[in-house]
Amino acid sequence: MSLRTAVAAPFVQAGTNRLPRSDFVVDLSLDRDWVSPEQAKRLIDVAASEGLLTVEEQTLELTFDHASVTVPPDFVPDESILRERSTFERVLDALLAEGIDKQEAVAAINGLQSDLAITLEAAAVLYARRQGIDVSEAPNQAIEGR
Structure with missing residues (x-):
């Protein structure tokens, strides 16, 4: 994941999991x-x-070990690292990480959305739960990030 790599790079360079905000911005x-410095803050x-x-x-502070990243x-x-992912994207990533086919998941989620007249995000969470995948943090991360 390029976001993980980009975020970890200054920590890897410094050999630590904690950095002053200013060092992170200067490094990137x-x-x-x-x-740009503004994009680094973003x-x-x-x-x-x-x-x-x-x-x-x-x-x-990194929430994972800097040594785990090369x-x-x-x-x-790429520029996509500056964009927050939606709840749908987070849930879809979790589904793919569990080995569920992307086309199958998207089709099933779209079907739930249509059948139940709910939002795409709610349908994605419901589908994941039905597959036995815990995605309870996905909506919280999206809300906290705003």
């Missing part, structure tokens, strides 16, 4: 020239909403 914007918000970072005052030398993240 000035040192690596991946994003990335902090996105990463926090995705559960990849915790933010305490001016300190950032940043390829030619890695450059």
Whole structure:
């Protein structure tokens, strides 16, 4: 996942799971020239909403071990890392991670949405629950990220 790699890169470079916010912004914007300083600040918000970072005052902490990430030398993240994922996207990712076919999942979710006259997000959560997949955090992450 390029978001995870981009967020981890400054921590990997520093060899730690905690960094000052300013070091994170400087690393991504000035040192690596991946994003502007404003975009690096936006990335902090996105990463926090995705559960990849915790933010305490001016300190950032990864929620996973920085040593578990390898940043390829030619890695450059695409602009999609600056966009928060919707509840639907989070649930779909969870379904795919469990080995459910994407086309099958989307078709079933669309069917539930139509049959039950509910939102796409509600249909996705319902489908995941019916498959035995716990996605209870997906809607919470989307709400907290706003």
